[in-house]
Amino acid sequence: MTLTRLLLAAPLLLSTAALLGQSESGLDPADLLKPLKDAWPSYNGDYSGKRYSALDQINRSNVQHLTLAWMCRVTSGPAQGGRGFGRPSVIIGGEGPGDIFTGGGTIKSAVLEVDGALYFTMPDNAWAVDARDGTELWHYFWKTKGGTHIGNRGLGMWHKTLYMETPDDYLVALDSSTGKERWHKPIADLAQGYFSTPAPLVVGNHVLVGTGDDIDAPGFVQSFDPETGDLQWKFFTVPMKKGDVGLESWGNLDAARHGGGQAWVTGVYDPETKLYIFGTGNPTPAFTMGTRGPGDNLFTSALVAINVDTGKLGWYYSTSPHDMHDYDSAQTPILVDAMYHGKMRKLVVTAARNGYFFTLDRVTGEHLVTSKYGLDTNWAKGLNKVGAPIFDPEKNATVAGSLVSPTSDGTTNWEPSSFSPDTGLFYVAQDNGYSLFYLIDVDPRGSMGLGGKEEAQVGSGGSFLTAIDYATGKTVWTRPYYGRGGGGGLLTTAGKLLFAGDGSENLVAHDISNGKPLWHTRIGEVTNAPQTYLLDGHQYLIVATGDTLWSFVLY
């Protein structure tokens, strides 16, 4: 065989391997820098968090022909599930005793699509399935030691290694071809209440990992070596010692060190500035001031930017200074390059759980725009000098009850929003629930964790698909939902479509210009954000409902 013939044959060999989801090289970290199009190689598909796909094969003129390609139902736990002939046995790992019942499970994870294979999770479980027909390729199950099993947001990928976080606080590295474990490392102490839900994000030779906790524990982001799992750096989201930035925003150091600010949703990454930008959770104790002091309680309920190589702080912006309602800011921020006041700017935009929308300069953290997008939001009394809402003490939890919108679930929550460069609009599903917040712990020392209040949800001003102008913060249009829509998150595409669940058991394709439904299918309550990829020249659309993954295609 001549050299020429060899070179010609090589791509054929490679594509045969790719058919089986067994690419020799796996995912090159450089591929993660590409804007979202054919593959879906990371939590948001690309680093920007836009969840905007450049694919346009499915578009407004043909979406009504979208049809079911396949569905795949998975069974969590150690027992063999899946379907088809010769289904694989479950690969079992973990350090737990194996007798802790964690219930069924729901797919709330992003689904990675790389080389014709799909990779997704439930808490303690990871699967690979064939992207062409949904056949299970492997299933990995982690025997847990416990922890809050509320959800898992999926996997990160580096070459042929996948990374999963577990509710009992391990980072597990799996071989993407076989599902076999390469290693696992502890990332937090379960006994301190930590539990881990985010999808790890791979940036170069960093695996970025966040965790959650509900009691009064400090939040942090860690970076691990993708090959060895060794810790590279650890960034705390609250001041941990004298001299740390933000300490003056706390009543004292002990309060800061128990101040929360958990990094429980995967962030986004700006390659030019090397900043990893993520949202943080509520301060603790959440509903009482206790020893927190009257300050902003940095960097809780905030957007935070840290250098991905050093783990050092770049900038921060409090979206809920001194939060008193568990309004985490742990939603997915979105990076946008766009015109602002006549100049091209590098922006970061986010619609926070507290009912406010923000546009910032992502290089410096400079505040540019604030608007109240939550139609019923009533907990704040104006904005401070950097545009963040000022909490109204009258709307804190009280013994007699205070009527507040949104509920502690928020106007939005972890579900990813989307931004379309075609329209210049930011899309989010908002819910305007009201709760009576009753204070039941009047102890002047403050309560603990999320304790100390009872919350009674008493109704809603409605749920709406919402389009927001990033440059003004103004809502351009809303479309009412009958249920609580957008439950798993949103996807926009160059086909001028917006895909989302409608809270009434339909997956809907909306016209991106006005929200009008153009196609729908009644598959049950959508539990993750719709995604899309291109395979064999066809654009696929996938989404999960509970334990089932659905795939749609244009034939």
Place this chain on the structure above:
Amino acid sequence: MAVVSRMLAQNPPPATPSPAPPTAPASGVRRLGGFVPGQQRPPGDPVQIAHGKALYGVSCTSCHGADLRGGDLGGPNLLRSQVALSDQNGELIIPIIHGSRQDQGMPAIPLNPEDAAAVAAYIRSVVETIGNQGKPPSVGKEAPSILVGDATAGQAYFAAKCGSCHSATGDLAGIATKIDDPKTLQTMWVSGGGRRRRMPVAVAVTRRTITVSVTLPSGETVEGRLVQIDDFLVTVGLADGTVRTFRRDDGVPKVEVHDPMKAHRDLLAVYTDKDIHDVTAYLVTLK
């Protein structure tokens, strides 16, 4: 990080009502619950814990509080202490009792190793009682009264805003006897009885029933209970117990929903907290 209810809300409801979960786990299977769900620690020795509790009362209470959440002399809350939470067998707590943190203001306590171990065991036993999402063990046992409103003002508000639908001598007569807990009563009236997503097919029509009328292109009108509605379908429950479902296309057929509870929802954006407390203070007089 109150994501629990939202997450559960995303799961499809069970087809049939589930029985209450058993208080004792099924044999061989541990269920999740509590502060660190599913976490397994060896049970403590009750005699050692009782001894530790007595020692704690003597040597620790003034700084750390009788409930371990911090005391008058400024000692930190031990129930959220990472050291106390992580301690397995005294290995982290005992050195601190013996003076390893004097530079941070924690004095050395003259307890012999056995007594220090007993105090550590007692602390761990209290840590075990921390509730879901970090709720302190003592909270919620005695709820303070929520009644702070002015009943006279509440009566006037009721007459002005509620009187067109409700009456103190009619539908709400004796309401405070039927619902004798003021907080439950307040939550009930503010919510208007709560919200439901999908109506069961067989249910008695009440004054709170949402009804719908569907006018077909032929001019025929179908009226009944609203069973389900979204952008694509509407299902009507008819008087004879059957249902009819209609496809919806660009406003055809014409659908009109009559929701008697809409007035309650609209008021959520109108009430002040004082209005709510006053009305509750008035309603609790309707014995």
